[in-house]
Amino acid sequence: MKELSMHILDIAMNSVKANASLIEIEIMDSIKDDVLKIIINDNGNGMSKEILNQVTNPFYTTRKTRKVGLGLPMLKEACERCNGNLTIDSTIGKGTKVECCFERSNIDRAPLGNIGDTIMTIINSLVDCELIYKHKVDMLTFSVSTTEIKEILENVDINESSVLLWIKEYINENIKNLYNY
Known part of the structure; x- marks a missing residue:
């Protein structure tokens, strides 16, 4: 994948798909320490030890529509x-935590990409x-949560296109401000 946001x-x-009721995404970009860390944590179904041992194998997938699973193997290789x-x-019934670290200045590190588009999607x-x-x-x-946005919106649907576009712009503007400070 050309951008980390796609991962x-x-x-x-x-x-x-794992029936999470909460997904937490955290990006820690340390220019000082030359480290980019991405953490995605959920409280979904979790994975068994057997599946956990296989998820970074590109020839393993739980999907029935194809015989390869490239997402996590490609991310591992990129890291x-x-x-x-x-x-x-991962723990069955408790959820999964994926943490990836990159040498920030590495010439092979893909760009972060459009996080606003990703979060909106x-x-x-x-x-x-x-x-x-x-x-x-x-x-x-900078942080944002759907719970807080829904409280502000009151009776307006968070999935309304004008709201989603506002969320995208709000996120991108605030990320830009982090880097321009």
């Missing part, structure tokens, strides 16, 4: 190519699920 989208969609790593912790696919997004750049932090 985030892929993992979040796995969380939705390792950038002197980083991928760890996955995730929110639009949520049913009975909340999302918390946090983005840290060294000492500065």
